[in-house]
Amino acid sequence: MPVNIAVLAKQVIDPEMPMAAFRIDDTAKSVVPPASIPPVVNGFDENAVEAALQIKDSQEATVTVLSMGTSFALDVMKKPLSMGADELVLLQDDSFENTIDSFFTAQVLTSAINKLGGFDLIICGRQASDWDNAQVPLGVAEILGLSTVALGKKVDVAGDKVSVERVTPDGYEVVEAPLPALVTVSNELGQPRYPTLRGIMAATRKRPTIWSASDLDMDAGQLEPRVTLRNLFIPVREQQCEMVEGEDGADAGRQLALRLREAKII
Amino acid sequence: MPEATGVLVVGDSIDGELSPTSRELLAVGRRAADDLGEELAISLLGDTLDVPSQQAIAFGADKVYAVTHPLLAEAQVELSLAALDSLCREAAPRVVLIGRTNEGRELAPRLAFRLGVGLAQDCLEVSIDQETRTLLANRPVYGGNAVAVVSLAYTPQIAAVRPKVYEPADPDSSRQGEVVSFPVELDDSQARSRVVNTVQEEAEGIKLEDARIVVSGGRGLGGPEPFQDLEELAKLLGGAVGASRAAVDSGWVPASYQVGLTGKTITPDLYITVAISGASQHLAGCSGSKVIVAINKDAEANIFKEARYGVIGDWEQVVPAFAEAVRELTQD
Numbered sequence: 001m002p003v004n005i006a007v008l009a010k011q012v013i014d015p016e017m018p019m020a021a022f023r024i025d026d027t028a029k030s031v032v033p034p035a036s037i038p039p040v041v042n043g044f045d046e047n048a049v050e051a052a053l054q055i056k057d058s059q060e061a062t063v064t065v066l067s068m069g070t071s072f073a074l075d076v077m078k079k080p081l082s083m084g085a086d087e088l089v090l091l092q093d094d095s096f097e098n099t100i101d102s103f104f105t106a107q108v109l110t111s112a113i114n115k116l117g118g119f120d121l122i123i124c125g126r127q128a129s130d131w132d133n134a135q136v137p138l139g140v141a142e143i144l145g146l147s148t149v150a151l152g153k154k155v156d157v158a159g160d161k162v163s164v165e166r167v168t169p170d171g172y173e174v175v176e177a178p179l180p181a182l183v184t185v186s187n188e189l190g191q192p193r194y195p196t197l198r199g200i201m202a203a204t205r206k207r208p209t210i211w212s213a214s215d216l217d218m219d220a221g222q223l224e225p226r227v228t229l230r231n232l233f234i235p236v237r238e239q240q241c242e243m244v245e246g247e248d249g250a251d252a253g254r255q256l257a258l259r260l261r262e263a264k265i266i
Numbered sequence: 267m268p269e270a271t272g273v274l275v276v277g278d279s280i281d282g283e284l285s286p287t288s289r290e291l292l293a294v295g296r297r298a299a300d301d302l303g304e305e306l307a308i309s310l311l312g313d314t315l316d317v318p319s320q321q322a323i324a325f326g327a328d329k330v331y332a333v334t335h336p337l338l339a340e341a342q343v344e345l346s347l348a349a350l351d352s353l354c355r356e357a358a359p360r361v362v363l364i365g366r367t368n369e370g371r372e373l374a375p376r377l378a379f380r381l382g383v384g385l386a387q388d389c390l391e392v393s394i395d396q397e398t399r400t401l402l403a404n405r406p407v408y409g410g411n412a413v414a415v416v417s418l419a420y421t422p423q424i425a426a427v428r429p430k431v432y433e434p435a436d437p438d439s440s441r442q443g444e445v446v447s448f449p450v451e452l453d454d455s456q457a458r459s460r461v462v463n464t465v466q467e468e469a470e471g472i473k474l475e476d477a478r479i480v481v482s483g484g485r486g487l488g489g490p491e492p493f494q495d496l497e498e499l500a501k502l503l504g505g506a507v508g509a510s511r512a513a514v515d516s517g518w519v520p521a522s523y524q525v526g527l528t529g530k531t532i533t534p535d536l537y538i539t540v541a542i543s544g545a546s547q548h549l550a551g552c553s554g555s556k557v558i559v560a561i562n563k564d565a566e567a568n569i570f571k572e573a574r575y576g577v578i579g580d581w582e583q584v585v586p587a588f589a590e591a592v593r594e595l596t597q598d
Contacts, residue, residue, distance in 0.1 A: 015409055019546075022411050022412075031408060031412065100407075103378075106379070126528065127528070130407065131408075132387070132406065132407050132409065133387050134387060135379075135385060135387060138372065138375040138376050138379065139376075139378075142376050142379035142380055147459055148459065149459050150371065151371075151372075153521070163462075167521055169368055169475070169522060170473075171465045171466040171467035171520075172464075172465050172521075174464075174465075175461050176459065177458055181459075187514070187528070190515075222382075225384075225419060226384025226385075226418060227416050229414055229416055232413070233413055234411065234413075235406075235410075235412070241560070241570045241574065241575065242576070243570075243575075244575055244577050249582075250586070250587035252578075252579050252583075252584055252587075253586070253587030253588035256559070256575065256577050256591075257588050257591030257592045260536075266503060266536065266596060
């Protein structure tokens with residue numbers, strides 16, 4: 001039996017965009033997507049795709065990517081397909097707007113996972129670079145009652161178990177958990193692979209499954225918002241930087257040491 | 267559930283002592299409890315809890331829930347979770363504060379989902395809105411480029427608080443408090459994931475999290491070799507070496523060096539950044555440093571907005587001369 005893997009991925013505003021382009025709409029309490037910079041697949045979610053594809057490299061596996069949002073840039077969301085994933089399921093509805101509420105997002109994703117018949121292994125990025133909540137994956141695991149390993153940097157499946165090298169503050173530990181399981185991964189997993197030409201061709205032809213809220217069986221009580229966004233602002237940095245200069249770089253280095261000594265910092 | 271009241275800190279002990287994060291949470295929790303005019307409790311999980319229980323009272327707790335069970339001697343997340351789930355249902359706190367430590371990163375969201383409530387993640391500031399008696403939490407979003415103020419609609423209102431943001435109160439050993447034993451039923455099969463091997467990767471010397479001086483390198487170093495220069499400089503200063511995520515992702519240093527939003531949060535007296543541009547994600551891990559020094563050849567680099575002292579220059583020229591001068595100045 002092939003290992004049936006799902007990857008949860010989110011389309012986000014490119015976190016690498018210049019900070020000058022970062023603007024907030026005070027009325028909508030949201031970040032304004034910069035007009036000239038396309039969105040991206042959340043970086044840690046690309047690590048999750050890579051983790052799934054590494055499993056698929058060594059054994060029979062299918063990789064389904066699921067995403068929730070109000071609208072999608074199809075060429076962006078097809079990137080996991082061009083890297084080698086098999087299926088793409090987009091949960092798209094105007095009501096899927098409040099992604100700061102992880103409880104809501106996890107409920108929607110869970111109902112789609114159930115509709116797809118469940119998976120042996122669900123792999124997710126540790127957090128999304130927009131709201132940095134780091135909650136949805138663990139929430140999905142809790143709702144589905146899956147065994148869970150957080151912050152993996154290497155994920156292997158052997159038989160009915162998943163084995164994960166889990167990042168710790170001073171190294172890593174190897175954790176085993178029974179399938180079905182959910183694993184979150186981090187950047188320590190390594191650079192995601194580049195799409196191949198063949199992959200890009202296949203992805204172009206592939207049509208994603210698109211479901212709206214009405215296609216999903218959801219309990220209204222579970223969709224009540226848990227988190228309310230009261231305000232959103234850009235923090236003001238008030239630090240005044242004293243520039244230490246010198247005749248050349250080396251002199252500036254010496255002057256810096258003197259300045260720090262004067263200020264009794266070293 | 268009975269009517270919710272009070273503030274519960276999810277505490278922990280390290281080597282038999284109340285952890286630094288728990289002490290910080292008690293300071294935050296004390297203020298919140300006083301604003302509410304309600305009780306401050308702390309939960310401690312383990313097999314022997316006498317010492318940390320008394321410390322918790324000295325640091326501000328009115329009540330200690332001592333959750334003892336032989337299986338809780340090791341902090342297995344699923345067992346801790348089961349214990350905290352029962353405690354929250356039974357004690358029905360209005361507010362729960364958890365430290366966003368390595369364990370808390372997993373524990374807090376799972377507890378919130380298990381209780382069917384919301385969580386304010388990675389908070390820099392929590393306060394009580396007197397009018398509504400609800401928690402207000404400030405949390406960084408978009409990699410720290412923005413701050414979101416959130417409130418939570420369900421009880422308990424759970425906040426995961428970033429470590430090292432709040433200062434603990436001065437302990438008062440004459441404070442009175444109550445230690446309540448909270449028995450839980452656990453069985454080994456609840457611990458589904460198991461650690462089969464542990465690998466230490468950390469560099470020798472002072473731990474990055476504890477160092478009073480930290481020298482960090484970034485993408486601009488261009489490779490692993492320059493980190494040897496930084497190691498030498500750090501040794502000279504009695505400090506430790508850190509890195510930006512870019513340097514870790516390039517494989518130049520182990521992940522345990524990473525300072526930032528998804529790496530370590532450090533608050534040294536002196537933080538020297540070398541060839542680090544200063545993305546918000548990095549600053550999220552070091553902005554609590556007392557003094558930041560930036561060495562970068564790009565005058566426009568964001569790090570200069572956060573730094574107290576800056577040198578615009580090529581690290582290859584600046585750092586060796588800086589190190590040499592430090593050697594001379596600190597010899598006497």
